Amino acid sequence: MGKFDGVLFFSDYDDTLYNSSCTVSPENRAAIRYFIQNGGRFSVATGRAHRTFTPQIQKERLELNAPVVLSNGAAIYDYAADRYLARTHLCPDTPARIQQLCAAFPDLAFEAYHGEDLYVHNPNVVTMRHLERVNVPYLSCPIDQMPTPWNKLIMEQDEPYLVQVRAYILERWGADYEAIFSNRYLLELTDKGSDKGQMVARVARLLGISQEKVYCMGDNQNDLPMLAQSAIPFAPANCAPQVRAWGAHLLGHCDDHAVAQAIALLDCLY
Numbered sequence: 360m361g362k363f364d365g366v367l368f369f370s371d372y373d374d375t376l377y378n379s380s381c382t383v384s385p386e387n388r389a390a391i392r393y394f395i396q397n398g399g400r401f402s403v404a405t406g407r408a409h410r411t412f413t414p415q416i417q418k419e420r421l422e423l424n425a426p427v428v429l430s431n432g433a434a435i436y437d438y439a440a441d442r443y444l445a446r447t448h449l450c451p452d453t454p455a456r457i458q459q460l461c462a463a464f465p466d467l468a469f470e471a472y473h474g475e476d477l478y479v480h481n482p483n484v485v486t487m488r489h490l491e492r493v494n495v496p497y498l499s500c501p502i503d504q505m506p507t508p509w510n511k512l513i514m515e516q517d518e519p520y521l522v523q524v525r526a527y528i529l530e531r532w533g534a535d536y537e538a539i540f541s542n543r544y545l546l547e548l549t550d551k552g553s554d555k556g557q558m559v560a561r562v563a564r565l566l567g568i569s570q571e572k573v574y575c576m577g578d579n580q581n582d583l584p585m586l587a588q589s590a591i592p593f594a595p596a597n598c599a600p601q602v603r604a605w606g607a608h609l610l611g612h613c614d615d616h617a618v619a620q621a622i623a624l625l626d627c628l629y
Contacts, residue, residue: 361398371577390619556584
């Protein structure tokens with residue numbers, strides 16, 4: 360029996376567990392190991408897809424003992440069993456709608472995720488920086504040549520432009536999509552109901568963990584649905600203003616091992 364038996368902790372990855380130096384600190388790794396050794400279940404809920412997150416496990420020596428939420432809530436993957444537990448796709452009308460969207464917003468760039476493959480339309484500076492960070496191959500091609508179905512889209516431009524894009528999507532097709540910012544320059548599109556909060560709750564049910572023992576930590580707007588599932592919603596000090604205004608429990612900066620700080624608080628609580 361461990362003090363964290365029946366406790367589930369989900370952390371966002373980029374700019375929460377993964378710091379601005381593009382690594383997971385030894386302090387965070389040690390805290391996660393302590394949490395797991397004392398009975399806790401630890402995992403990550405990330406906007407990254409399977410192909411872009413999987414290399415991080417070996418690179419950063421991540422210890423995970425619960426299924427991972429991927430693609431901003433479009434998938435749950437069990438690395439212990441090496442299989443998807445859940446996966447959603449954008450509806451069949453999406454390619455035609457995105458062509459209409461790009462005609463209305465010609466400066467819009469996007470990444471379309473089809474299985475393990477990544478396709479890019481009209482790449483810009485934001486696109487190239489994002490692709491460099493995730494470090495996976497991609498193919499740039501016309502929209503009508505991209506294979507479907509798509510698991511998710513990432514749309515890329517500056518924030519004021521993306522605010523207009525989001526309004527256009529939700530006004531016309533809001534019943535079919537979640538459209539949520541993962542930072543100021545990235546707007547993510549997933550199937551309706553496929554967000555980090557819904558999938559974290561699903562993992563908790565799969566593991567038989569009650570909601571009052573689910574804890575989550577994240578830094579941006581796409582983390583708000585899972586923070587709403589959390590008994591104590593943690594956020595690093597570098598979080599987006601929307602997360603701060605929402606009322607998350609603020610800890611140190613992601614560069615100051617914020618996940619370790621959250622686990623230290625749980626250590627006192629339990």
